[in-house]
Amino acid sequence: MDREHLEAYWAKNLSLIRNLLVVWAVVAYVLGILLAPALNGIRLFGGPPLGFWIAQQGSIYVFIVLIFVYAARMQALDREYGVAD
């Protein structure tokens, strides 16, 4: 396989990783921690305050979705570039 082809595949992989890690960091560190005091003013479902809910529950759901999105997108990318295993 030629170098250019591999570099293009790798660049797409890296940009996908970057985008997903931005979501990961925003949910966990910005919404779940830094903005938690402010978000606690909101009670979205009539249940627990939003900041608390994201930190103790919501973030975990987002993490699961991120991994499955990554696995699915990479599977498509592997096929597109002929590097699937």
Add this chain to the structure above:
Amino acid sequence: MSVEVWTWTIVILSFALYLGIGYWARVRETAGFYVAGRGVPPVANGAATAADWMSGASYISMAGLISFLGFDGAVYLMGWTGGYVLLALLLAPYLRKFGRYTVPEFVGDRYYSNLARVVAVIAAIFVSFVYAVPQLRGVGIVLSRYLGVDVATGVWAAVLVTAFIAVLGGMKGITWTQVAQYVVLITAYLIMGIALANLLTGNPIPQLAFTFSDFAVRLSELQVELGFKEYVAPFQNLSALNVFLITLTLMVGTAGLPHVIIRFYTVPKASDARWSAGWALIFIGLLYTTAPAIAVFSKYNLLNTLANKPLEEVRQIDWVQKWEKTGLLKLEDKNGDGILQMSGDPQVNEVTIDRDIIVLSTPEVAKLAPFIVGLVAAGGLAAALSTAAGLLIVIASAISHDLYTRLINPGASEATKLLIARVVIFLVVVLAAPFGINPPAFIAQLVAFAFGLAASTFFPAILLGIFDRRMNMQGAVAGMIVGLVFTASYIIGTKYLGWPNFVFGITAEGIGSIGMLLNFVVAYLVSRATPPPPQEIQRLVDEIRIPKGSAGSALEH
């Protein structure tokens, strides 16, 4: 049947199941012993990873820990799940493509250095040992609390079951027993969560009951009324900076722990490693999203049952009598008014609750059938046994594979390698028993070390090995040494030598992330000031970046 008969029955049946699977999964070649022949389907590997990862402490102590920390308990919830995102996106598929047996092997080969290999071996053994000892002790405690056998007998029972499975089947035996252990532990945990949620809110799904009821707010208000801290408000027990950095350290440490990483060597293909990490997090998430619900419901129930109630009336409750006897629940009428005061002020407070009670007392508090109490005990045993087995094989493979086969006797025959692997794992398991029976007092405190060390050494070294083709031996070794020395000295200094938390008040638990940053910076600077790695290493890096060919790699080894 009584609770005790049920418990004996379920524990014996579950042990027999593990032994049966261990015998069925016996292996005859080293690839089977170290990486289960790379034939574990992604979903099964996800369940095995979940059992491997969720320790006896996760099962017994985590909900209690969260209920005492309130919001700040999020460091464990987010920290111990968010690491799987890093694992799936940054490490697992590439390590699977690399396709060897252990983590020190990756470090040693990628950095073409036996020094790096030996450093990684020592770190892997240390990290895993620190973790394995409390697991064995956990089995002993669960068995003694529920079945009345003494702790030493319980530990030996755990050791013999683990040794049988591990010696016969290695990673393959461990993997398939972990799948069974996951089923046992999650069933027990969910039954508990469902019963409690149903009892208090009428909604049987704990996650939904937690999200759509106002129990967290009611608990928060009750706590404030009694003079405790607000439950739902952030940064009551830890500063914002510490919440941030402990979460980060636990995430990165999770991604760098050798016993978690090696689970991804066992799936058939590199792309399976990505899916498998997702399944692992679903299975882990089932317990980790139930835990905060159990934390809120049981704490609310506990405060409501005990606070400002007449002492005589409280002492009539069956589970109160039982737990008072164990010393985990202490009631003392300090002012002699016959009423139990609960307060944030220790001078006034008359109820002392060990946090382990939160989970262990739940079946009785929720008035569950006796067989469920037995199931909860079996779940705790499954959690501790599966984690202990996963850790012990890391230690055994570091010694038998990385030290013996790679360094001392590379020409050994397949039969010799397998024999050495079996003897080593038997010795490791049996030698761990005395530590489980009489753990050195400092073991529990070393857990911060394990995460700090994994975060500040393994994670950067592996990540840079994959994502930075230019990273060389000098950079990686310098980075690991700086990360290790800084993190270890800060933890030792602040925990044992009375140093203040001199880096912005960061506690020992969160310092690993700073060690990790130092590692990255030093590794980058040193690698750019020294020659690039050899051509064949750069080709190796290109090779592990593409999944193609991973399915056949079992054959090359």
